[in-house]
Amino acid sequence: MVRLKTVKLLRESVVRWDEYPFNIPPIASLDALEITSRICFFVGENGTGKSTLMEAIAAHYGFGREGGSRNFSFETTPSLRSIDSLVRALRVGFTNRTGSGFYLRAESFFNVASYVDSVGGIDSYGGKSLHDQSHGESFISLLQHRFTRSGFYVMDEPEAALSPQRQLSFLVLLHDLLTNNDNIQFLIATHSPILLAYPDAQILSFDGGHVREIGYRESQPFQLVSRFVAAPERYINALFSDKSDSE
Ligand SMILES: Nc1ncnc2c1ncn2[C@@H]1O[C@H](COP(=O)(O)OP(=O)(O)OP(=O)(O)O)[C@@H](O)[C@H]1O
Ligand SMILES: [Mg+2]
Structure with a gap:
């Protein structure tokens, strides 16, 4: 069974604390994380290190830097990110690493689509080039056709492609996959309260400044969006008047 269980920073392996990625507070203060669910979300403000840590975990599983599956070994931007030092300093515990899976980075979805075309793999993606589908359609098509096997699935802001309605469909898809297959796990960075x-x-x-487990209602996306939709005009007025006060 593939299962990410623990992520631990070996502090003695860190050489430069003043350089990326160890100058990011949640990365620098990382101790040992226990992953307790088959669906784990990373949330947090922009620039807090979610993609950085996710990429390092994905590298430990054997995914390429630009995403895709483990046998998608293409790299269009050498040294896309200088996270090698983090990969080396992390001890990542999987119960098993032999399964399949997929690493989906929003930035490199275009390259994944080109790669699928170039290796003639469109049959497993709905029989239509991912480039000939809209962003959201191609994303859902990838999920439906490729995210079916056992394995470890890593996704960075999947909501970027999805309308609110499709985000609900995505939840149903995740639920189907998780209930029908015990041997599947998702790690997802998101800003979506849905x-x-x-x-x-x-x-x-x-x-x-540090990574900690929280409840759904404590999360910033839930808190902010629920306050906003409860009274958008009031919220906007307050925002704009704060701004004009400071001008
Ligand atoms: N190659 C790099 N060299 C130096 N700094 C970098 C590099 N890549 C990212 N950073 C910085 O590291 C910090 C964390 O970036 P990261 O992409 O992990 O954030 P994030 O939490 O995923 O943010 P977002 O929610 O915007 O996707 C940011 O301040 C970013 O500017
Ligand atoms: Mg990110």
């Missing part, structure tokens, strides 16, 4: 609502998911927040 995706975060998945029941019994583990939510790890990167806010406040």
